[in-house]
Amino acid sequence: MEGFVFPNEQNVVWTVMIVLYPYITGLVAGAFVVSSLYHLFGRDEIRPVARFSLGAAFVFLLFAPLPLLVHLGHPERAFNIMITPNFSSAMAGFGYIYTAYLLLVGIEIWFIFRDDMIRRADGRGFWRLVARVALLNDLRATEASHATDRRIIRFLAGLGIPMACLLHGYVGFLFGSIKANPWWSTPLMFVIFIFSAIVSGIAVLIFHYMLIARINRWKIDQACVRSLGRFLWGFMIIAVSLEVLEVVSIAYKQSEEWEILARLIEDRLFFSYIILQFLVFSLVPFLLLGLNALFRFRDAVSNAILWIASVMLLVQVLLMRWNVVIGGQLVSKSYRGFTSYMPGVFEREGLAVAVVIFTIPFGLLYVFHRFVPLFPPEAMRPTTPAERPAPSQADLH
C-alpha cells in the first residue's frame, strides 16, 4: 500500500480468476474467427486448422464460466443471473449471451463433424454409443443433406462472428462502463478486448497446431501457418495500436485522473505494463511477424519464428488482461494512493487453480480428437525424412 487508500480497498476483490475469464473468452472468440475465415470467407489455406479452431473454441467456451463460478461468493446462486436478471447491469447479459453462443458453436460443430460421427456410429465400442446419441441415431447422409449442412454451416459461421464480438466486446464493456475506475472507464475498452481476443485466438491455434504436428511428426502445412501468421501480425498491430492510443489520449487530455494513472504506469505497472506488455511481448512479436511476412525464410526458420511469436503474443494478451483487471484495482478511488496485490498459489482463487482450469480444455481437445479427428487427413500426413529439407510446395501464392 502507498499513499491514502480508502479502508475497504485494502483487498483487491477481482483477482486471478477475473484475469483468466476474459482471457479464456478471448481465446474462444479468436479461435472462432479463425474457423470462420475458412468456412465463411473462403480462406482455403486455413483448412488444416479450420475444424481444430472450432473444436478449440468449443472446449474453451465450455470452461469460460468456470473461473467466474470459482470467483462468486455464492456460486450456488449463479443462476440468479438468468432467473432474475437486472437488465440495467452490463453483467446481466452474460447468461444469455453465453448460452446462445454455446448453442451456436455446439450446433455448428455438430454439422461440421456429422460425417465423422456417422463413421464413428458405424464402428464399435464406447465411441459408437456416443456418436449414436449425438446423432440421435440418424445416420443418413446424402448429397442433398451435405449441401444443406454446408449452407447451415456458412450461416452459423456468419452469425457467429457478431456473436463472438458480442461475447467478448461485452467483457470489455463490463470494465469500460465502470465510471468509478479511471483505468477502466474508456469506450475504447471493448474494441481493445475484441482485437486482443482475436490475437490470442490466432496465436493459440498456431502454437497448438505446431505443437501437435511436432509431437505427431506431421508435416506442418506451410501455406496455412504462413497465412495465419500474417493475420496474426495484422490483428496484433491493430490491438496494440489501440492499447497505446488509449493511454496516449488520456495522457494528452491531462484530465484529473491522469495524475494518478501516470503514477500507476510509471510506478506500479512499470514492469508488467511498459516493459513486459509493450517492450518485450508486443514489440518483439511485431518485429518477428513483420520479418516473417516480408521476407521468405526457410520453412524451419519461419515456423520457429511463428511459434515463438505466437507464444509471446499469448503471454502479451494475458499480461494485458492482468494489467487491466489488476492494474485498475490498484488505484485507490481516493486518487491518492495505491493498494497492492500479490496472487496466492494455493488459495481458492489462486494460481494453481487457474493453471488447472486453463489446462483442462487442452486435455478435452485431445479427447475430442480421439472421438472425431480435429484435423483433415491431409494435415495429418507424416513428415518423411526425404521431405524435411525440401522447401514446401504448398505455399505458392
Added chain:
Amino acid sequence: MSRPPDDPSDRRRFLRIVVQSAGGFFFAGCLADAEDGGPPAPPGGTAYDWNKFYWAYAVDTDRCIGCGSCMRACRTENLVPEGFYRTWVERYEIDADDKAHVDIALGRSASFDRDALPPAAGRRKAFFVPKLCNHCKNSVCSQVCPVGASYQTKDGVVLVDEQHCVGCAYCVQACPYATRFINPHKHVADKCTFCYHRITVGLPPACVLVCPTKARMYGNLKDRKDELQAILHRRRYMLLKPELGTNPKCYYLGLDLEVV
C-alpha cells in the same frame, strides 16, 4: 419431513424447482417476483409507511472531532467484520506547502495514529471527514448488480438482499466511494444500510445517535418541517464526486476541495 406434504409453501417450492429445472429460468423468475410483490415490505409492520419518507443524511465537517464513536457504534450495531468499514472518518492535514496528508482512524478502537502527522508547526489547516454510503439517487451499485440484489427502497435507501446476492463484487467495483466490501463471512456485498432496522421504527442510525458534536445528521426529505431540510436550506453544502452523476443523498456541509 417435518411438514405435511400439502403445505402450500412446500408445494410452491417444489413447483418452482420443477419449472426452473425444465429450463424456464427466466419466466419462473418473473412469476416468483410477482408472487413476492416486488421489493420486500418495509419492516416495522403497518406503522411505517415508506411512501411518507425519503431519507437523507448530512455531515457537518466543521463539527467532527474525529473521536471515532460513530465507527465503534456502527461496528457494534451492525456486526461489521474486522478489517472492513461501513463508515469511517478521514483526517486531513494541509501542510505549509498546501500538500494534503490524509489518513484514517483504523481498527476496532477507531483511533488515529498520532505519529503519522506532519509537525504541527507547518500545519495550515486540519479537519475530519466522516464517510459512509451516500445512498445515491442514481446509484451505480444497483445499476450494475446483475441479479438485482442491490436495490433502492422507495424511501430512498440503498440496500443489499443478502439472500439473493451472488457475491460477484461488481457493485464493489462500481461504487465510486469505496463504501462497499464483500463480507468475508457471508460472502455477499455489504455496506451501510442507513440502519434501516432503526430508522423505520423511529430511531436514529447508530452513528447519528452517538455523535457527540452532532456532526452527523439524518432526516426525511418528504417532511417539510424536518430539521435536516431546514439546515440544507440555510447552509451551503457539497456532494462527493458530483461529476459522476450518482446524485448522492449524503450532503456535506463545509467540505474542502481536497476531499474526494
